[in-house]
Amino acid sequence: MASPIAAPGRVKEVTSAANPIIKDIRLLEKKRHREETNSFLAEGMKLIIDAMNAGWRLKTLIHAASAKGNEAVTALATRAVAAGADVLIVPERLLGQITRRDNPQMVVGVMQRRFADAASIRPGADDLWIALDRVRDPGNLGTIIRTADAGGARGVILVGETTDPFATETVRATMGSIFAVPVARMTAEAFKGFAGDWPGQIIGTHLEGSVDYRVPDYASGPILLLMGNEQAGLPADLADLCTTLIRIPQAGRADSLNLAVATGLALYEARRHAFAVAGDPS
Numbered sequence: 495m496a497s498p499i500a501a502p503g504r505v506k507e508v509t510s511a512a513n514p515i516i517k518d519i520r521l522l523e524k525k526r527h528r529e530e531t532n533s534f535l536a537e538g539m540k541l542i543i544d545a546m547n548a549g550w551r552l553k554t555l556i557h558a559a560s561a562k563g564n565e566a567v568t569a570l571a572t573r574a575v576a577a578g579a580d581v582l583i584v585p586e587r588l589l590g591q592i593t594r595r596d597n598p599q600m601v602v603g604v605m606q607r608r609f610a611d612a613a614s615i616r617p618g619a620d621d622l623w624i625a626l627d628r629v630r631d632p633g634n635l636g637t638i639i640r641t642a643d644a645g646g647a648r649g650v651i652l653v654g655e656t657t658d659p660f661a662t663e664t665v666r667a668t669m670g671s672i673f674a675v676p677v678a679r680m681t682a683e684a685f686k687g688f689a690g691d692w693p694g695q696i697i698g699t700h701l702e703g704s705v706d707y708r709v710p711d712y713a714s715g716p717i718l719l720l721m722g723n724e725q726a727g728l729p730a731d732l733a734d735l736c737t738t739l740i741r742i743p744q745a746g747r748a749d750s751l752n753l754a755v756a757t758g759l760a761l762y763e764a765r766r767h768a769f770a771v772a773g774d775p776s
């Protein structure tokens with residue numbers, strides 16, 4: 495049966511949590527339903543506008559009944575209908591149930607998912623892509639996508655079984671960068687082929703890396719920055735694909751850095767040349 499989310503261009507007031515459209519939207523907390531409907535939730539007006547401006551498809555706009563006279567909400571609802579999306583006007587209580595939040599945003603969107611096509615990645619000389627081996631933690635993934643955006647990475651490649659980039663917690667953690675950073679996915683086997691064709695350096699981060707992370711010449715790209723799984727680190731078969739294994743020095747008792755922090759440090763070091771400080775001769 496087609497998902498009721500897909501019906502376009504209608505404005506409706508809904509007050510009951512038992513309404514099938516609301517039930518369908520609430521199911522988006524489950525990965526399987528996000529996959530089956532190719533949809534996910536984005537919270538907040540700015541995020542939805544940014545997403546639409548970046549060409550992402552809004553399927554359904556849900557806004558609080560209390561926001562009815564609000565000029566900005568009305569403008570967004572008009573734009574949503576023109577773009578073929580449904581608009582649902584609901585009591586705040588229902589928005590709380592949809593987002594599972596006590597203080598929900600006044601506006602929530604059901605967006606169409608979008609993955610970058612791995613086969614069409616053609617890295618330019620100055621490009622850096624981040625590859626994540628079996629990333630598990632939604633907060634880590636969201637933070638990495640946000641950091642990739644800020645640090646000027648061209649995109650993120652999810653390798654193997656990973657947490658879903660379109661989980662609500664992950665989308666929240668990206669703070670909107672999910673709409674700006676291409677995210678591709680591939681199996682470990684496909685990644686090996688991809689890495690074999692990579693025209694530049696493949697820099698793996700490893701607790702036993704033999705090279706300090708400040709040493710490689712990152713300006714000669716393109717760079718593929720490979721990060722290991724939170725628990726297991728980089729497995730030997732992926733570490734073997736790397737032209738260099740870098741280590742970030744540590745003091746103290748921690749046996750490793752958090753994955754998102756390690757990604758941020760390595761990314762910013764690798765992109766240092768792109769963030770030249772005015773007046774700094776280095």
Ligand code: SAM
Nearest residue numbers: 699700721722724727728741742750751753756
């Ligand atoms: N127990 C894991 C191990 O043995 O690798 C720890 C994994 S760590 C939490 C997750 C990933 O962050 C690592 O696989 C690596 O990619 C990166 N990482 C964390 N600390 C690092 C460090 N000091 N140097 C290089 N990479 C690091």
